[in-house]
Amino acid sequence: xxxxxxxxxxxxxxxxxxxxxxxxxxxxxxxxxxxxxxxxxxxxxxxxxxxxxxxxxxxxxxxxxxxxxxxxxxxxxxxxxxxxxxxxxxxxxxxxxxxxxx
Numbered sequence: 001x002x003x004x005x006x007x008x009x010x011x012x013x014x015x016x017x018x019x020x021x022x023x024x025x026x027x028x029x030x031x032x033x034x035x036x037x038x039x040x041x042x043x044x045x046x047x048x049x050x051x052x053x054x055x056x057x058x059x060x061x062x063x064x065x066x067x068x069x070x071x072x073x074x075x076x077x078x079x080x081x082x083x084x085x086x087x088x089x090x091x092x093x094x095x096x097x098x099x100x101x102x
Contacts (some may be wrong), residue, residue, distance in 0.1 A: 007099040023047035055082045071095035
């Protein structure tokens with residue numbers, strides 16, 4: 001058997017779960033797959049990435065992108081700064097502003 005916070009018992013030993021403290025409910029993980037138990041809107045084996053449509057992993061989870069439905073290409077945004085992906089001629093963090101000359 002593996003020690004707490006470890007998984008995948010084998011001849012080589014066990015692997016450390018490495019659950020992200022900001023994104024997971026605990027430091028425990030699935031004993032076979034190593035999947036940590038993630039907070040809402042957080043993904044990845046170690047709960048270290050925001051789900052599409054969310055950004056800025058921090059204490060308590062990720063922030064919603066809240067991209068403008070009309071001005072943005074989709075509901076996703078840059079995971080590091082929250083910048084939505086705007087259609088041509090549209091700007092602003094949430095893609096809710098017309099650029100000059102448009």
